[in-house]
Amino acid sequence: MAFGIASVPACHDPDRDRDAVASPATDDGQDSDGDGLHDAAEAAQGSDPDDPDSDDDGLNDLEEWEWGTDPTEVDSDGDGYWDAWEVAEDTDPGDADSTIYECNWPYYPDKDSLASSSLAGHAAGGEPMARFSGQDPCGQQLDLFDLAGHDKPVVIEIAAVWCGWCHELARLVGGRPSELDHYLPSYGIDKARLVRAIEDEELYWVTILSQNDDGNPAEARDLAQWSADHPNDHVALLLDESNAYFGYIGGSSLPRLVWADDDMVCQSQRAGGYLQVIADVLSTLDD
Numbered sequence: 001m002a003f004g005i006a007s008v009p010a011c012h013d014p015d016r017d018r019d020a021v022a023s024p025a026t027d028d029g030q031d032s033d034g035d036g037l038h039d040a041a042e043a044a045q046g047s048d049p050d051d052p053d054s055d056d057d058g059l060n061d062l063e064e065w066e067w068g069t070d071p072t073e074v075d076s077d078g079d080g081y082w083d084a085w086e087v088a089e090d091t092d093p094g095d096a097d098s099t100i101y102e103c104n105w106p107y108y109p110d111k112d113s114l115a116s117s118s119l120a121g122h123a124a125g126g127e128p129m130a131r132f133s134g135q136d137p138c139g140q141q142l143d144l145f146d147l148a149g150h151d152k153p154v155v156i157e158i159a160a161v162w163c164g165w166c167h168e169l170a171r172l173v174g175g176r177p178s179e180l181d182h183y184l185p186s187y188g189i190d191k192a193r194l195v196r197a198i199e200d201e202e203l204y205w206v207t208i209l210s211q212n213d214d215g216n217p218a219e220a221r222d223l224a225q226w227s228a229d230h231p232n233d234h235v236a237l238l239l240d241e242s243n244a245y246f247g248y249i250g251g252s253s254l255p256r257l258v259w260a261d262d263d264m265v266c267q268s269q270r271a272g273g274y275l276q277v278i279a280d281v282l283s284t285l286d287d
């Protein structure tokens with residue numbers, strides 16, 4: 001018994017040439033920039049028919065058409081995250097309530113290209129930092145390396161609930177009266193300048209909460225309490241549940257600070273005290 005070869009059933013794209021008009025596959029409309037979107041459709045959506053990605057946001061004009069995003073705006077919904085980043089992270093580029101980070105942290109799309117060191121080692125000047133993610137106060141995992149790539153230094157602080165000076169540092173960074181205030185002049189630190197650098201995001205500050213009041217690994221409730229005690233939209237706060245980063249940064253005293261450049265290369269030696277680290281990083285900023 002012989003079988004004839006039947007044609008395989010398939011669905012056909014009703015608008016294969018992307019001219020926004022359902023058309024037979026024989027329609028050979030002009031696509032000048034080769035982005036897959038017909039010139040007529042580009043004219044209709046306001047994109048440049050001679051530029052495959054009119055707004056240079058990483059989503060080409062055909063993808064913008066498919067997503068319904070604005071081909072002339074990098075951030076169609078105005079939530080701070082570019083259209084292509086949202087597509088890559090499975091959030092809605094057309095809905096400002098759908099964001100990559102609910103806590104609105106920065107995002108770096110090329111973070112996977114950065115060198116990183118092993119968490120099993122120790123932070124060292126001139127070496128890449130270890131990559132790390134921890135829970136943030138919004139309940140998401142914040143990737144430390146999303147703070148890279150913004151042409152800003154990144155200050156990384158290890159804090160603990162039991163550490164009174166960690167609380168004083170949080171007050172200092174938040175511009176509130178702090179027991180640290182009178183130590184600042186001997187380090188040449190201008191408190192107003194530090195606070196302005198953080199509020200204006202000339203640098204990024206991340207506080208990694210490692211331990212609770214008993215010296216055990218901090219938990220989500222400790223993070224929530226810290227966030228309530230030291231509210232600061234400009235400080236990225238994340239949880240080090242395994243104390244992995246606590247061990248990586250090293251040192252026997254807290255708070256512990258290092259700073260990294262925007263490639264996440266550590267700029268601090270382990271011996272640096274935390275106020276010296278602050279003085280060092282402020283010295284890199286314009287006045």
Ligand SMILES: [Ca+2]
Binds near residue numbers: 031033
């Ligand atoms: Ca085109």
Ligand SMILES: [Ca+2]
Binds near residue numbers: 054055
């Ligand atoms: Ca685009």
Ligand SMILES: [Ca+2]
Binds near residue numbers: 059069071073076
């Ligand atoms: Ca766009």
Ligand SMILES: [Ca+2]
Binds near residue numbers: 075076077079086093
């Ligand atoms: Ca967006």
